[in-house]
Amino acid sequence: MSEFDYDLFVIGGGSGGVRAARVAAGEAGAKVALAEEDRYGGTCVIRGCVPKKLMVFASGYAGMAEEATHYGWDLKNDGFDWTTFSGHLQNELNRLEGVYRKLLAGSGVTTYDARARLKDPHSVELSTGETFTAKHILVATGGRPVRPDMPNAHLGIVSDDIFNLETLPKSILIIGGGYIACEFACILSGLGVEVTQYYRGAQILRGFDEEARGLIAESMRELGVDLHTGTNIVEMECHREGEDENGLDAPVEAMQYAMPAKDGPQDGPLKVKSTNGHVKVFDKVLFATGRRPNTDDMGLEEVGVTLARGGAIEVDEYSQTKVPSIYAIGDVTDRVNLTPVAIREGMAFVETVFLGKPTPVDHELIPSAVFTQPELGTVGMTEEEARDKEPVDIYCTSFRPMQSAFADKPGRVLMKLIVSQESGKVLGCHIVAPQAGEMIQMAGIAIKMGATKEDFDRTVAVHPTMAEEIVTMRKPVRTA
Numbered sequence: 001m002s003e004f005d006y007d008l009f010v011i012g013g014g015s016g017g018v019r020a021a022r023v024a025a026g027e028a029g030a031k032v033a034l035a036e037e038d039r040y041g042g043t044c045v046i047r048g049c050v051p052k053k054l055m056v057f058a059s060g061y062a063g064m065a066e067e068a069t070h071y072g073w074d075l076k077n078d079g080f081d082w083t084t085f086s087g088h089l090q091n092e093l094n095r096l097e098g099v100y101r102k103l104l105a106g107s108g109v110t111t112y113d114a115r116a117r118l119k120d121p122h123s124v125e126l127s128t129g130e131t132f133t134a135k136h137i138l139v140a141t142g143g144r145p146v147r148p149d150m151p152n153a154h155l156g157i158v159s160d161d162i163f164n165l166e167t168l169p170k171s172i173l174i175i176g177g178g179y180i181a182c183e184f185a186c187i188l189s190g191l192g193v194e195v196t197q198y199y200r201g202a203q204i205l206r207g208f209d210e211e212a213r214g215l216i217a218e219s220m221r222e223l224g225v226d227l228h229t230g231t232n233i234v235e236m237e238c239h240r241e242g243e244d245e246n247g248l249d250a251p252v253e254a255m256q257y258a259m260p261a262k263d264g265p266q267d268g269p270l271k272v273k274s275t276n277g278h279v280k281v282f283d284k285v286l287f288a289t290g291r292r293p294n295t296d297d298m299g300l301e302e303v304g305v306t307l308a309r310g311g312a313i314e315v316d317e318y319s320q321t322k323v324p325s326i327y328a329i330g331d332v333t334d335r336v337n338l339t340p341v342a343i344r345e346g347m348a349f350v351e352t353v354f355l356g357k358p359t360p361v362d363h364e365l366i367p368s369a370v371f372t373q374p375e376l377g378t379v380g381m382t383e384e385e386a387r388d389k390e391p392v393d394i395y396c397t398s399f400r401p402m403q404s405a406f407a408d409k410p411g412r413v414l415m416k417l418i419v420s421q422e423s424g425k426v427l428g429c430h431i432v433a434p435q436a437g438e439m440i441q442m443a444g445i446a447i448k449m450g451a452t453k454e455d456f457d458r459t460v461a462v463h464p465t466m467a468e469e470i471v472t473m474r475k476p477v478r479t480a
Contacts, residue, residue: 002031002135003133004122004133004134004135005031005033005132005133005134006031006032006033006110006132006133006134006135007024007030007031007032007134007135007136007354008020008021008024008025008030008031008032008033008134008135008136008137008138008353008354009032009033009034009035009116009124009132009134009136009137009138010032010033010034010035010137010138010140011034011035011116011124011137011138011139011140011141011298012034012035012036012042012139012140012141012142012294012330012332013034013035013036013038013039013040013041013042013100013104013111014041014042014043014044014045014140014141014142014330014342015041015042015044015045015330015339015342015343015346016042016140016329016330016339016342016343016345016346017034017036017042017138017140017141017329017330017346018034018040018041018042018100018103018104019342019343019346019347020138020140020329020346020347020349020350021034021104021107021109021138022103022104022107022109023107023346023347023350024350024353024354025107025108025109026106026107026108027350027355028350028354028355030354032107032108032109032110033109033110033111033112033132033134034104034109034110034111034112035111035112035113035114035115035116035124035126036111036112036113037113037114037115037116037127039097040097040100040101040104040111041093041096041097041100042142043142043143043331043339044339045093045096045097045100046093046096046097047159047160047163048159048339049339050092050093050096051089051093051163052183052184052187052371053371054089054092055089055162055163055187055191056183056186056187056371056373058080058085058187058190058191059186059187059188059189059190059191059373060190060373062080062190062191062192063190063409065077066407067403067404067407067409070406070407070408071406071407079192080168080191080192082165082167082168082191083167086163086165089163093163112126112128112130114126114127114128114130115127116298117297117298117299118137118298118299118300118302118303118305118326119131119299119303120303121137121303121304121323121324121325121326122134122135122137122325124137125299134325135325136325136326136327136353137325137326137327138326138327138328138329138346138349139295139298139300139313139326139327139328139329139332140328140329140330140332140342140346141293141294141295141298141330141332142293142294142330142331142332142342143291143292143293143294143331143332143334143337144160144291144292144294145158145159145160145180145287145288145289145290145291146158146287146289146290146291146292147287147289148175148233148287148289150233150236151235151236152235152236152237153236153287154265155236155237155238155265155270155285156175156236156265156270156284156285156286156287157265157284157285157286157287158286158287158288159180159184159286159288161265162184162286168188168191168192168193169193169282169283169284170193170194170283171193171194171195171196171281171282171283171284172188172193172194172195172196172282172283172284172285172286173196173197173198173233173270173272173280173282173284173285173286174188174195174196174197174198174285174286174288175197175198175199175232175233175285175286175287175288175289176197176198176199176287176288176289176290177197177199177200177201177203177204177205177206177229178204178205178206178288178290179205179370179372180288181197181199181204181286181288182197182204182205182216182220182370182372183370183371183372184286184288185197185220185225185227185372186220186223186225186371186372186373189220189223189224189225190223190373194226195224195225195226196225196226196227196228196280196282197220197225197226197227197228198228198231198232198233198274199227199228199229199230199231199232200230200231200232200275201229201230202229202230203217203229204216204217204220204227204229205217205370205376207382208370208376208378208382208430209378209382209383209384209416209428209430210382210383210384211383211396211414211416211430212376212378212414212416212430212432215398215412215414215432216370216372216374216376216432217229218412219372219373219374219411219412219432220372220373222410222411223373228274228276230275231274231275231276232274232275233272233273233274233275233285234273234274234275235272235273236270236271236272236273236285237270237271238268238269238270238271239268239269239270239271239281265284269281269282269283270282270283270284270285272285291331291337292310292311293310293311293312293313293331293332293333293334294332295307295311295312295313295332296311300313303323303326304322304323305321305322305323305326305328306321306322308334310334312332312333312334313328313332313333314333315327315328315333315335317360317361318348318349318352318358318359318360318361319333319345319348319349319352319361327349327353329342329345329346329349330342330345330346333345335361335363336363336366338366338368340366341361341363341366344361344362345361347359348360348361365379365380365444365447365448366379366444367379367440367441367443367444368440369436369437369440371437373434374411374413374432374433374434374436375431375432375433375434375435375436375437376430376431376432376436377429377430377431377432377433377436377437377438377439377440377441377443378428378429378430378431378440379428379429379440379443379444379447379448380418380426380427380428380429380447381418381427381428382418382428382430383416383418383428383480385428386418386420386427386428386480387480390420390421390422391420391421391422391479391480392418392419392420392421392427392479392480393418393419393421393453393476393478393479393480394416394417394418394419394476394477394478394479394480395416395417395419395453395473395475395476395477396414396415396416396417396473396477397414397415397416397469397473397477398412398413398414398415399412399413399469400412400413401413401433401434401466402464402466403434413431413432413433413434413466414430414431414432414433415431415433415466415467415469415470415473416428416429416430416431417429417453417456417470417473418430419452419453419476421479423452424452424453424454425450425451425452425453426446426447426451426452426453426455426456427447428447429443429444429447429470431443431467431470433466434466439466439467439470443470456470456471457471457474459471
């Protein structure tokens, strides 16, 4: 009989934790428990990728009626009904959470709806008062959005709140320039919200290819997003009805005061002052200013686990912490914060610990997508990264795709390859286009296999498609 209650105790019911628990129990025959304090499915399923992508789909219908007229259709557009969509959305999230619970139960995993913290290297204490021992503990608690350190930051909302809005605001200010900020700017603009976006940097989507970033910014402005770079929020407060945007008071008897919420976002309008001196009133302010690993008050450092700056759990290539019995995967480690990566890390953990096949996690050449409108798909090095390492040839083309050109729309797409001059290998691929996420998944396979530009050239194009340009670019537009 084992000296422990469980072979594995997983803390966190997101994609990575659930996959690790299921495989350890179902394939390795381990006795497994999992504790989740909120909803099963984690950030991705409940308050991230899945509901966000459904909102992307919803917002994409906005221009279809107008575009359809160029193709001979007369479609009626009565506008977007948030209440109808939101109801369907919540039903779908409830269904998916139920699927996660059933998958765990079907694999023989014992689940606890409770918060868990570490008591010692082999013990977990639940918020219910129960304590369990385990030979191995896996921390998969993910991350959470954070607000900036400024007065009245609590009056704004964060990305988690978007999916639970009772009504759509008429206007919103989005603070930030990362993929979450840009995605929601496009989504909300497509749903009919007047969107303003402030980003303190010189260009949005820092860390992505410069040329792709520029085209996305241009496209967002064409979509109607009032995008201001080099701009940040200075002050925010509840707006008083009867006061104009510059703070000039109407007669006192005409004023009504919107009282700030003590512990949550504000329902009334908010008056914001920016670094460029502008003062404007918005129905909502969304902070998309970063995320932080969920490691607070978990007893990690007390049992010897090392936390990096920002609260991320430090792990080795096998996801093992400084404490041999404790492992961590997913966003809580702040390595590559993507759902498929967390799942891969969970699988590698099970192979290493329970299946006797030490498997380091491969974080190289991971394809990803930013679901702006149009989308950005990317894999490998940007032009800027590559030219700092070796001489490269840049193959690039930008054009109006057939569907939108026929409808006399201005939007352009971008296809770009970064190629090593020495080896001919394709070091990076960047696509800005509708359905770029679908395209980059396929390109990612070739680049992960080490495909050369010659391999791309030998591939026959599928015509007429946007993606055919990836294999028809014959001459570099420049060297770097």
